[in-house]
Amino acid sequence: MRRSFSPLDLVVIGLALAAFVFLPSFFRGEGVADRIRIVSAEGERIVPLAGDREFSQKGPLGETVVEVRGGQIRILSSPCPSKLCIRMGSISDTGSTIICAPNRVALRLESGRTTSGGEDVDAYSR
Amino acid sequence: MPTPDESRTARVGLFMALAAFLQAAETLFPTPVPWFRLGLGNALVLAALYLWDVREGVWVAIGKVLVGALVTGRLLSPGFFLAAGGTAASTAVMALLLHHHLAGKLPLGFVGVSVAGAAAHAFTQLLLAQIVFIKTPAIWSLAPVVGSAAVISGIITGLGAAYLSKVVSSTSTNLSSESNARL
Numbered sequence: 001m002r003r004s005f006s007p008l009d010l011v012v013i014g015l016a017l018a019a020f021v022f023l024p025s026f027f028r029g030e031g032v033a034d035r036i037r038i039v040s041a042e043g044e045r046i047v048p049l050a051g052d053r054e055f056s057q058k059g060p061l062g063e064t065v066v067e068v069r070g071g072q073i074r075i076l077s078s079p080c081p082s083k084l085c086i087r088m089g090s091i092s093d094t095g096s097t098i099i100c101a102p103n104r105v106a107l108r109l110e111s112g113r114t115t116s117g118g119e120d121v122d123a124y125s126r
Numbered sequence: 127m128p129t130p131d132e133s134r135t136a137r138v139g140l141f142m143a144l145a146a147f148l149q150a151a152e153t154l155f156p157t158p159v160p161w162f163r164l165g166l167g168n169a170l171v172l173a174a175l176y177l178w179d180v181r182e183g184v185w186v187a188i189g190k191v192l193v194g195a196l197v198t199g200r201l202l203s204p205g206f207f208l209a210a211g212g213t214a215a216s217t218a219v220m221a222l223l224l225h226h227h228l229a230g231k232l233p234l235g236f237v238g239v240s241v242a243g244a245a246a247h248a249f250t251q252l253l254l255a256q257i258v259f260i261k262t263p264a265i266w267s268l269a270p271v272v273g274s275a276a277v278i279s280g281i282i283t284g285l286g287a288a289y290l291s292k293v294v295s296s297t298s299t300n301l302s303s304e305s306n307a308r309l
Contacts, residue, residue: 002176021269084268
């Protein structure tokens with residue numbers, strides 16, 4: 001009879017957790033972030049990261065409100081049920097992303113000088 | 127008395143029904159990615175793979191995805207393709223870990239096999255979500271959340287599969303000795 005739990009299982013659990021924690025960093029780019037790529041059900045647009053302000057992005061569920069302050073962005077309010085996007089907090093690094101999948105809004109910080117990580121976005125969204 | 131073949135068929139059918147039930151019940155859970163599933167039905171797939179063979183495991187997996195989608199009315203929806211891809215990947219990984227000749231050298235418990243399957247399930251769903259639904263690599267920023275949820279559900283389904291396998295294999299031996307006695 002196979003055991004329900006063997007010590008080797010801890011290795012599997014550790015490897016799986018590590019893989020999922022490090023997955024996002026494979027999709028990060030280089031350079032200083034200076035613009036925000038907004039991907040939504042309406043399409044894609046790019047806005048500058050400079051200038052403190054708030055803006056909203058419409059999605060199937062309603063308005064997702066984004067705050068831009070000091071080179072960081074975060075989601076202030078969202079109509080989605082889990083509010084996971086708000087709990088993702090602020091981001092400031094190139095290639096880092098806040099996503100609200102239920103409202104189909106994704107915010108990705110990009111650098112104008114380097115396109116690494118940005119090109120695959122274009123390939124899919126064209 | 128049913129022959130051993132008949133009782134196996136009946137049990138595989140029962141496993142398919144239970145897996146489909148879990149698959150359908152899971153749609154009531156809120157998850158961060160629409161259509162993402164934890165894969166609790168994998169417990170039945172794993173138990174079938176362990177108790178019988180790859181063929182029976184694949185049947186339970188097909189029943190889980192197809193019947194689960196039929197009763198929730200999600201057949202051929204994007205969620206159906208995510209579930210089908212994720213289940214195919216996790217079934218393949220668990221079958222390899224249980225039945226490949228190299229697997230004998232890896233003394234994994236039910237929990238280890240199940241967590242590996244759950245990780246494959248989650249990874250494939252994220253990959254398919256990126257290709258068919260979100261269309262940006264941004265989806266991967268959810269990987270830590272989705273992955274931890276998958277690992278926890280993998281541990282639960284592994285323990286469930288271990289318990290189920292123990293119960294079913296002990297009742298089968300009772301059944302066969304009983305039928306032998308009557309013959």
